[in-house]
Every structure is written in C-alpha cells, then in structure tokens.
Amino acid sequence: MKRRRSPSDEDNPLYSHFDKAFLNLTKQPAEIIALVLSYIPKYFLGKFLECEALVPHILPYITTHVRIGAMAHKDADPLNWFRLKFLEINEPVVLMEKLRDIVSKYGIRMKEASISLGSELAALGCHLADEKYNMYHYYVPCKVAIERWKTCYVDVLSHIDLLHIMDEFIDQKSMHVFEVLQRHTTIGSAALDFGRDQDVTELNGAREEINEEEEDREIEQGDWEIEDEDERESDSDDDENEEEDDDIEDEGGEIEGGDQEINLEERDIADGDERDSSSDDDDDDINEEDHHVIFPNDDAIVEKELATLYTSLVRFECKGGLYLTGQLLSQFEVLKIISLKSLLVSDFKFLPKTLESVKIQYLIENEDLVEVIVPKNLKNFDVSIKLDQTCSYKLVSHMKNLEVLRLEDSTIESIEELDLPASKITSLDLDYPSSLEDYSPILTFTNLKTLRIAEVPFPTELFHDENNLPNLRSFIFNGPEVFPEKPVFGRDTKFPRNLTELIWFGDVTIDRWKPPHYLQKLVLICPEFKQQRLFHLPKTLTFLRIYASNLKTLDNYQFPTGLKPLELHDNDDLESMKNTNLKKLKELVYVDFCDYGISLEPYLFAKKNPTDTNHRYQFNSFTMDRSVLHRMTKFSVKDKRIKV
Structure with a gap:
C-alpha cells in the first residue's frame, strides 16, 4: 500500500493499525470490500487510490460522480474522525493528475464531474512555476490560462459526460470558458454574478411603478411627436426674432453698475433654480436607471453565451443585479436546479417544467395570479418573502410533490395556510415566521426528517409526546434575542424518540430533562442547568458541545464511551x-476546554499511555495553542493561550 509516511509513523499506533486493517481488507472478498467502503465518506475515498488493490473497488464511485481538486488535508496527516466530519461533499475528490493516470490505465468514463476552474488554474500555475500549491488562492479564469489548462488535461475532459463548473462568472469576458470547454465535454452547471446587488425595498418599490413607467413612456412618445410639429412651425418665427434679440442684448450692456449687480443676483438665483431642477432630473435619471437594473431586458447579456447551454445545463445560478425574464429561463430544456436573486411572480409560470429545486432570494408580486402554474416535479422550494404576499403562498399550495420547504420572513399565521402535502414533506425550515402561532399542523408531517425554526418562541406543542413525528432526525432551534417567556426543558418536554441531532441556540432552563434515547449530536448554547450539573447523556451520543452554561462541576461524570469531539x-x-x-474514551479525537482555569485531572493525557498520546488528537486544548486549530481548519479562530 503506497502512502506517504511521516517520520512519526513508527511511533504512531493509528498509522500501523490503519495500514494493517486496509492491507488485510484487500485480501477479502469483493462484497466485503464494497461493504467496508460504503461506510467511508465518499469525499475521503480518493485517499485510498494510493492502494492499487482498492482502485477497482473505488472506480464505481468515480464513474458516477467525481470532484476534481485537492483535498483539504495533507496525505501525511493521521486518519481520524475529526478530519472527516466537516466536509459535506458527496463524491470522491481526486487530483487532476491522479485522475488522468486512472483514465489512462482503466479507460473509464465519468458520468458527472465537478470542478473549480479557479483553483485548478492556481494549481497548474504553481506546478509549472515549481511553487507550493495553495488551494485557497483563487485565480479568475482567463482565455489563455484556460487554453493552457485544457491542453494539459484534454484527455480527461473527453472522458467526462457532464462537467459541473462551480466557479461564479462575474462578467461576459469570463464566460468564454464555456466555449473553450464545450469542444471536449458537455457543461452541466453554470453560475453568474453580474452587477450590483439591489436592496429589497427598491425591488418592492419598483414592482408598483412598472405599469406607471410603461404608461409614462407612451405619453412621452406622444408628447415628443407634438413637440416636433411645434418646433417645425416655430422655426420661421425664431428667424424673425433673432435681430430683436440682438438689439436687446446690446441694450443690456449699457445697464448701470447698481442695476447690473441686481441683475447678477437675479441671474444667480435663476441659475440656482436651474441647478435644482437639473439635480431633480438627475435623481429621476438615477431612479430610472435603478429600475432598469432591477427590471431590464438583461436577456441579451447572457443569451448569446448561454444559447449553446440550453440543452445541457441541469443547474443554473444567477446572482447580483442581473435580471432574467421567464421567457429566457423557459428555454432551458433539462434544467433541474435553479437559484435566482429575484423573480416576478408573473414569470414563475415560465420556469422550466423539468425543475426539481428552486431558490429565489426575492419573489416579487407584480400581479394577481389568475392561473397558477408550477413545475410538476418541484421538490425543493427556498424563498424569501418580505411582504404579505398572498400570491407567493398560492404558489406553494400548488406544489403537490414538495418535499423540502424553506420560508423566510413569512407572515402566515398557521401552517395550514400553505396546504402542504403532509405525507411528502421531509424538511421544513421556517426563518422568522413573525406571525406564525399555530404549529400543530406540523404534527401531520409523518415523514418529516429535518425541522429548523428560527427567531420565534419555542413551539412547545410539538414536543409533549415522544411518539410524535416518528421520522424526525434533526431539530435545530435558534431562539429570538429576547424570549417572551424563557423555555424550560423538564419532564414534560419530550422530543421524538428517534431524534439523533438536537441543536439549540438561545436561553433555556434544564430541569430533570431526559434527552432522546438515540441522540447522537447535542449542541446547547446558553443553557441554564437548574442543579448546575450535567444530566445523564445517552450511550449513543458521539458529539457534545456546551457553550456559556452555568455548569459548576463535572466531577465523577461518566461521558458516553463513543464520544468523539467534546467542546x-x-x-x-x-x-x-x-x-x-x-x-x-478510545474514540475521543477532539477536546476543547477553551479559556478555563479549572482543576483538571493531571493524568488525563499522560504520554505513558499510548491511547492518550498527544498525536492521537486532531486538537487538544489542554496541550495545544488555538493557532494550531486555525492552521488545521482554515477558518478564523482567535489565537488565545489556553489556561490550564
């Protein structure tokens, strides 16, 4: 098994155990190997391509969907659970160089591949310059760089049926990438981010003025025709009056000094009035320009570039100030996923019938819906509603195959108003439903697996019986800044028995509460324990995070034996x-007791015990500086000295 080995490998029991396990795995029957690989996150399967005996068993994953790019860890890093928990990538990640070798040796074809061209160009540039590659340094695709990259890897591109480009193109110049790559593969995904973002108030204000502007244009057009006739009639009169105007100007030059000062003041006042009127005109022009940005005919900007993609794109994302009409969007033939900054309700009926997922940041009502038309197979709908928009709710009520719904800033008072298909809803996300009072209809969603509620009081009526919502696996609650009444977890609070993830942000009092029997992940932010002691945790728990509580002691506490991170x-x-x-705890790989001076067990991580040695932990706040965590996870963490 070919793997990069660090100098500490001989002293690292995890490396030897890992190597022995997988060397032994290669000798097992194919069905056993397939079963073991099925338990490994797909993102991490690319790591095992270094073992030639396992490559044939990993190829089925790669041929289905592969992500081209560098993995966010070094090959010499220890293999442990912590490194696998963050990345929610559902396909193997393989370096382009490695993928080229596999294609050359096995002659495989890949149905789908995802790629970040900016990162790939950075990698190629560093490779050619013999520099260390930093996957977080991004290069904007340019034609020369793309041509050079394509030349290096054309043999791989020609073996990809559908290529998903994860980059966001910020202007028309960068969209030439489509033309270059289409010569060798089919483009399946594209994202545009043109123009400045518009404020929602502009959007809502503009929708009321669209019809008025149309009428004004018609009136102005008629006025211009009348003015042209008047100008032609007055041309002769102007010629006759030119001599009189010259005489008046000559007389004006003979005005005495005192009178001249008065005239100058009057002229300044007049000029000021002209400047004020011109500034008002400028404001009108600006407003007209803003409205043009909001509701322009932007189809022409991208139609030329996207014309060749209508038959292939399955995912399309449009951000910024760019507004595309429903007529253009209707030309996509196989589109399944779309994300838009804004869309008029009247254009919803033009969305491709093949769509399964729709995300709209601002859905704008510009007319009453007489006929409601939605994609028949729409399963995922994510929308932000800033006003009381009855038409938007009418659209939702016609989505009979909906499975995932996210509403932001909705004004519904009861879930019943949405008329959702109760037996099909699997995920419900309600972000700031300010007027929602009746949550009880959610209990009819028997197949609901994920529920998230934010910025409202805790819906206690949902959690009085552990037999309710039998399929709910995840509940995430983000409370308001100030609770009307502080919620209490007591004996009467009973979450669904099969719940595996409970994440709570906000004040809560915990008094003699028993967590769900099969809970695996528990996050409590700002809890108050009435006895200042931690309750008994279920044996199934593997993830525990408690922030800003009033816990006083954990003496003699027995943590679940399968615990992996503890924060x-x-x-x-x-x-x-x-x-x-x-x-x-043999599976504990991450411990973080930040900023404490508590009296800890002096022998907790004694190096004399191999199972508790320092290298076993991805991060250990007892012995490591937080800068270590910053370097490992690549996100900002305050560099503090841990007090022990």
Whole structure:
C-alpha cells in the first residue's frame, strides 16, 4: 500500500493499525470490500487510490460522480474522525493528475464531474512555476490560462459526460470558458454574478411603478411627436426674432453698475433654480436607471453565451443585479436546479417544467395570479418573502410533490395556510415566521426528517409526546434575542424518540430533562442547568458541545464511551472536573476546554499511555495553542493561550 509516511509513523499506533486493517481488507472478498467502503465518506475515498488493490473497488464511485481538486488535508496527516466530519461533499475528490493516470490505465468514463476552474488554474500555475500549491488562492479564469489548462488535461475532459463548473462568472469576458470547454465535454452547471446587488425595498418599490413607467413612456412618445410639429412651425418665427434679440442684448450692456449687480443676483438665483431642477432630473435619471437594473431586458447579456447551454445545463445560478425574464429561463430544456436573486411572480409560470429545486432570494408580486402554474416535479422550494404576499403562498399550495420547504420572513399565521402535502414533506425550515402561532399542523408531517425554526418562541406543542413525528432526525432551534417567556426543558418536554441531532441556540432552563434515547449530536448554547450539573447523556451520543452554561462541576461524570469531539466553551462557573472517564474514551479525537482555569485531572493525557498520546488528537486544548486549530481548519479562530 503506497502512502506517504511521516517520520512519526513508527511511533504512531493509528498509522500501523490503519495500514494493517486496509492491507488485510484487500485480501477479502469483493462484497466485503464494497461493504467496508460504503461506510467511508465518499469525499475521503480518493485517499485510498494510493492502494492499487482498492482502485477497482473505488472506480464505481468515480464513474458516477467525481470532484476534481485537492483535498483539504495533507496525505501525511493521521486518519481520524475529526478530519472527516466537516466536509459535506458527496463524491470522491481526486487530483487532476491522479485522475488522468486512472483514465489512462482503466479507460473509464465519468458520468458527472465537478470542478473549480479557479483553483485548478492556481494549481497548474504553481506546478509549472515549481511553487507550493495553495488551494485557497483563487485565480479568475482567463482565455489563455484556460487554453493552457485544457491542453494539459484534454484527455480527461473527453472522458467526462457532464462537467459541473462551480466557479461564479462575474462578467461576459469570463464566460468564454464555456466555449473553450464545450469542444471536449458537455457543461452541466453554470453560475453568474453580474452587477450590483439591489436592496429589497427598491425591488418592492419598483414592482408598483412598472405599469406607471410603461404608461409614462407612451405619453412621452406622444408628447415628443407634438413637440416636433411645434418646433417645425416655430422655426420661421425664431428667424424673425433673432435681430430683436440682438438689439436687446446690446441694450443690456449699457445697464448701470447698481442695476447690473441686481441683475447678477437675479441671474444667480435663476441659475440656482436651474441647478435644482437639473439635480431633480438627475435623481429621476438615477431612479430610472435603478429600475432598469432591477427590471431590464438583461436577456441579451447572457443569451448569446448561454444559447449553446440550453440543452445541457441541469443547474443554473444567477446572482447580483442581473435580471432574467421567464421567457429566457423557459428555454432551458433539462434544467433541474435553479437559484435566482429575484423573480416576478408573473414569470414563475415560465420556469422550466423539468425543475426539481428552486431558490429565489426575492419573489416579487407584480400581479394577481389568475392561473397558477408550477413545475410538476418541484421538490425543493427556498424563498424569501418580505411582504404579505398572498400570491407567493398560492404558489406553494400548488406544489403537490414538495418535499423540502424553506420560508423566510413569512407572515402566515398557521401552517395550514400553505396546504402542504403532509405525507411528502421531509424538511421544513421556517426563518422568522413573525406571525406564525399555530404549529400543530406540523404534527401531520409523518415523514418529516429535518425541522429548523428560527427567531420565534419555542413551539412547545410539538414536543409533549415522544411518539410524535416518528421520522424526525434533526431539530435545530435558534431562539429570538429576547424570549417572551424563557423555555424550560423538564419532564414534560419530550422530543421524538428517534431524534439523533438536537441543536439549540438561545436561553433555556434544564430541569430533570431526559434527552432522546438515540441522540447522537447535542449542541446547547446558553443553557441554564437548574442543579448546575450535567444530566445523564445517552450511550449513543458521539458529539457534545456546551457553550456559556452555568455548569459548576463535572466531577465523577461518566461521558458516553463513543464520544468523539467534546467542546465546553465559556462555562465561567465550571470549577472542577475530576475522576471522569475521559482517559478511557478510545474514540475521543477532539477536546476543547477553551479559556478555563479549572482543576483538571493531571493524568488525563499522560504520554505513558499510548491511547492518550498527544498525536492521537486532531486538537487538544489542554496541550495545544488555538493557532494550531486555525492552521488545521482554515477558518478564523482567535489565537488565545489556553489556561490550564
């Protein structure tokens, strides 16, 4: 098994155990190998391509969908759970160089491939310059760079049936990429980010003025015709009056000094009036320009570039100030996923019938819907509604195959108003439903798996019986800044028995509460424990995070044996944590007790015990500076010295 090995490999039992396990795996029957690989996150399968014996078993994943690019870790890093938990990528990630070797050796074809051209150009540029490649340094695609990159990897591109480009193109010049790549493969995804973002108030204000502007243009056109006739009639009169005007100007030059000062003041006042009127005209021009940006005929901007993609794009995203009409969008023949900054309700009927997922940041009502038409197979709908828009809710009520719904800033008072297909809804996200009072209809969604509610009081009526919502696996609650009444988790609070993830942001009092029996992930932000002690956690728990609580002691506490990460932050009242079973947790790979001076077990991570040695942990706040975490995870973390 070919793998890069670090100098510490001989002292690292995890490396030897890993190597032995997978060397032994290659000797097993094909069905056993396939079963083991099915438990490994797809994102990480590219790692095992270094083992030639496993390559044939990984090829089925690659031929289905592969992501081309560098993995966010070094090959010499230890393999552990922490590195696998963050990235939600559902396909193997393979370096372009490695993929070229596989295509050359096995002659495979890939049905789908995703790629970030900016990152790939950066990688190729660093490779040719013999520099270290930083996958987070992004290059804007240019024609010369794309041609050079294509020349290097044309043999791989020709073996891809559908290529998904993850980059966002910011102008027409960058869209030549489509033309270059289409010579060798079919483009399946594209994202545009043209123009400046518009404020929602402009959008809502503009929708009321569209018809008025149309009428004004017609009136102005008629006025211009009348003015042209008047000008032609007055030309002769102007010629006759020219001599008189000259005489008046000569007389004006003989005005005395005092009178001249008065005339100058009057002229200044007049000029000021002209400037004011001109500034008003400018404001009108600006407003007209803003409205043009909001509702222009922007189809022509992208129609030329997208014309060749109508028959292939399955995913399309449009951001910024660019507005595309329904007539243009209707030309996509196989589109399944679309994301738009804004869309008129009247244009919704033009959306491609093949769509399965629609995301609209601002859905704008410009007319009453007489006939409601929605894509028949629409399963995912994500929309932000800024006003009381009855037409928008009418659209939702006609989505009979809807499975995933996210509403932001809705004004509905009851879920029943949406007339959702109760047996089909699997995910519901309600972000700031300010007027919603009746949550009980959610109990009829028997197949609901994910529920997220934000910026409203806790809906207690949903959680009185553990037999309710039998298929709910994840509940995420983000409370308002100020609760009308602080929620309490007590004996009467019973989440669904099969719940595996509970994430709570906001104040809550916990008093003699029992968590769900099969809970695997628990996050509590700002909880208040009435007894200042942690309740008994289920044996199935693998992830625990508690921030800003009033916990006072964890002495003699027995954590679940399968715990992998443990995070206890900003629990200022926590004084002691002795005689726990942490040193016995063989799967614990990440511990973070940030900014504490509590009395900890001195032998907790003694190096004399191989299972508790320092290199076993991706991050250990007892012994590591937080800058280590910053370097490993690539996101901003304050560099603080851990107080032990």
